[in-house]
Amino acid sequence: xxxxxxxxxxxxxxxxxxxxxxxxxxxxxxxxxxxxxxxxxxxxxxxxxxxxxxxxxxxxxxxxxxxxxxxxxxxxxxxxxxxxxxxxxxxxxxxxxxxxxxxxxxxxxxxxxxxxxxxxxxxxxxxxxxxxxxxxxxxxxxxxxxxxxxxxxxxxxxxxxxxxxxxxxxxxxxxxxxxxxxxxxxxxxxxxxxxxxxxxxxxxxxxxxxxxxxxxxxxxxxxxxxxxxxxxx
Amino acid sequence: xxxxxxxxxxxxxxxxxxxxxxxxxxxxxxxxxxxxxxxxxxxxxxxxxxxxxxxxxxxxxxxxxxxxxxxxxxxxxxxxxxxxxxxxxxxxxxxxxxxxxxxxxxxxxxxxxxxxxxxxxxxxxxxxxxxxxxxxxxxxxxxxxxxxxxxxxxxxxxxxxxxxxxxxxxxxxxxxxxxxxxxxxxxxxxxxxxxxxxxxxxxxxxxxxxxxxxxxxxxxxxxxxxxxxxxxx
Numbered sequence: 001x002x003x004x005x006x007x008x009x010x011x012x013x014x015x016x017x018x019x020x021x022x023x024x025x026x027x028x029x030x031x032x033x034x035x036x037x038x039x040x041x042x043x044x045x046x047x048x049x050x051x052x053x054x055x056x057x058x059x060x061x062x063x064x065x066x067x068x069x070x071x072x073x074x075x076x077x078x079x080x081x082x083x084x085x086x087x088x089x090x091x092x093x094x095x096x097x098x099x100x101x102x103x104x105x106x107x108x109x110x111x112x113x114x115x116x117x118x119x120x121x122x123x124x125x126x127x128x129x130x131x132x133x134x135x136x137x138x139x140x141x142x143x144x145x146x147x148x149x150x151x152x153x154x155x156x157x158x159x160x161x162x163x164x165x166x167x168x169x170x171x172x173x174x175x176x177x178x179x180x181x182x183x184x185x186x187x188x189x190x191x192x193x194x195x196x197x198x199x200x201x202x203x204x205x206x207x208x209x210x211x212x213x214x215x216x217x218x219x220x221x222x223x224x225x226x227x228x229x230x231x232x233x
Numbered sequence: 234x235x236x237x238x239x240x241x242x243x244x245x246x247x248x249x250x251x252x253x254x255x256x257x258x259x260x261x262x263x264x265x266x267x268x269x270x271x272x273x274x275x276x277x278x279x280x281x282x283x284x285x286x287x288x289x290x291x292x293x294x295x296x297x298x299x300x301x302x303x304x305x306x307x308x309x310x311x312x313x314x315x316x317x318x319x320x321x322x323x324x325x326x327x328x329x330x331x332x333x334x335x336x337x338x339x340x341x342x343x344x345x346x347x348x349x350x351x352x353x354x355x356x357x358x359x360x361x362x363x364x365x366x367x368x369x370x371x372x373x374x375x376x377x378x379x380x381x382x383x384x385x386x387x388x389x390x391x392x393x394x395x396x397x398x399x400x401x402x403x404x405x406x407x408x409x410x411x412x413x414x415x416x417x418x419x420x421x422x423x424x425x426x427x428x429x430x431x432x433x434x435x436x437x438x439x440x441x442x443x444x445x446x447x448x449x450x451x452x453x454x455x456x457x458x459x460x461x462x463x464x465x466x
Contacts, residue, residue, distance in 0.1 A: 114423065116430075146455065159454045190347065190440045197349075197437045200430045205453075207423045214456050220441065221392045221450040222379065 004180060006030035008069040010062050010076060010084065013044045016101060016142065017075035019150025021048050025055035026153065027180040032058050034065025036084075041065065051153065063091045071177065073099040075142070078117070078124055079108040085131040094135025099174055100128040100195075101142040103202040114207040116200050125164060125195035139165035139174050140195040141186070143202045144218040146209075157183030159217035162198040164189045175228045187220050187227060237413060239263035241302040243295050243309060243317065246277045249334060249375065250308035252383025254281050258288035259386065260413040265291050267298025269317075274298065284386065296324045304410065306332040308375070311350070311357055312341040318364040327368025332407055333361040333428075334375040336435040347440040349433050358397060358428035372398035372407050373428040374419070376435045377451040379442075390416030392450035395431040397422045408461045420453050420460060 007024060011017040012033040021031045025048060033048070035041035041059030048057040059065075066072050066088050076084050081102045092098065102124035106115035121127045125140035132138055141163040149155050161178050163186050165171040175186035189198055201218060208216040240257060244250040245266040254264045258281060266281070268274035274292030281290040292298075299305050299321050309317050314335045325331065335357035339348035354360045358373035365371055374396040382388050394411050396419050398404045408419035422431055434451060441449040 114427075149455070187441065188444060189437060190444065194347075194437060194440065197433045200433055204422060204427060204430045207427065208420065208453065208456070211421060211423065212456050212460070216456055217454040219452045219454050220438075221452050222382070222448045223441065223445050224447060227445070 008032040010034035015147035030056035123196035146215040237262040241265040243267035248380035263289035356429035379448040
């Protein structure tokens with residue numbers, strides 16, 4: 001594989017974003033961690049560097065972080081998603097790949113983490129697509145991957161990342177990035193509108209984690225060996 | 234295991250119900266196939282007996298079939314679910330276990346099989362629970378299992394059945410039945426309201442099957458070995 005392009009993770013001070021930063025960093029991807037508070041971002045970057053010596057982590061405020069790289073992962077609580085995208089509307093630019101990992105858990109409005117809110121646009125990913133500036137390529141993914149397992153670097157991952165998006169090439173680009181992490185396989189789940197299904201798997205998995213004291217994930221059975229033919233990217 | 238009690242499958246003339254009939258029959262469970270048309274039910278039973286010699290299959294009209302056994306699987310197209318339950322309201326009786334496998338695909342109203350209808354009660358399973366007579370114990374499951382793979386008896390199954398229901402003992406009872414089929418593991422997915430999530434996996438899987446020319450299923454990773462402790466049944 002060629003030298004990986006750097007990636008920004010907005011919200012990498014949270015559990016999922018931080019775990020993803022660790023794993024991608026370990027896979028050789030330079031990571032910029034974005035947070036509303038640049039101080040917290042720098043702190044998270046330092047913590048990540050301690051966990052993965054030799055990897056590249058920097059911490060910046062959200063706008064600087066989002067401007068820094070061509071790929072931006074948005075991994076914030078649903079209650080902050082809309083505000084974050086509003087704040088980034090003069091920062092995000094056409095051609096960037098925006099990877100939305102937001103889940104509209106009812107916990108955002110003091111409900112349960114095992115229930116989902118209805119989002120007017122259909123899903124958090126579709127809200128992101130509506131709010132992102134024209135030309136930003138929005139894909140959706142990472143909803144079924146356990147933050148705890150990503151963060152536990154001794155754990156050998158073996159699960160799928162369900163990816164939705166309106167353009168095959170955008171999804172293939174995300175897959176190529178994520179599959180640098182050993183044990184993660186990306187599965188094309190169709191158009192962005194399918195994110196209303198993949199997002200709903202987070203509350204299901206949270207409920208299983210509670211019930212079984214587990215760190216559950218999803219694997220799709222019965223698929224062919226080659227899920228991302230080069231021709232599609 | 235003790236001698237299995239017989240099971241009725243209403244809608245076993247359809248692909249999923251027929252595949253389930255074959256697999257349960259092969260596992261030694263006597264099967265009554267229900268259909269609106271008793272002639273078609275008898276035909277399906279004969280076809281099943283041909284596929285699984287030595288197993289027990291009978292075909293009856295829906296009401297006779299639903300009255301015949303303590304466990305009734307409802308595996309009909311969503312467009313027929315409400316009508317079928319209305320027709321069975323004087324037949325189903327307290328104490329029976331009703332296993333709803335219905336999926337509210339938009340195909341029911343000439344939409345796509347990769348999209349879901351909104352059901353007022355939340356899910357097809359919750360509609361079934363509302364419509365079933367008091368005392369009928371409703372559980373939900375089987376939405377992610379491929380009818381084609383069930384029917385292909387040469388295929389070694391290796392996937393999960395996601396089970397929802399309001400009482401643990403009812404779910405454990407369904408799990409004990411389904412897990413007679415080698416390669417099928419049941420996972421407790423929580424209360425019946427969670428069926429709105431598990432039902433939505435059918436359109437997701439249908440879309441994968443089309444995209445990848447596959448017969449996809451779901452496996453939950455990261456769970457403990459024992460999912461149905463005897464104390465819960």
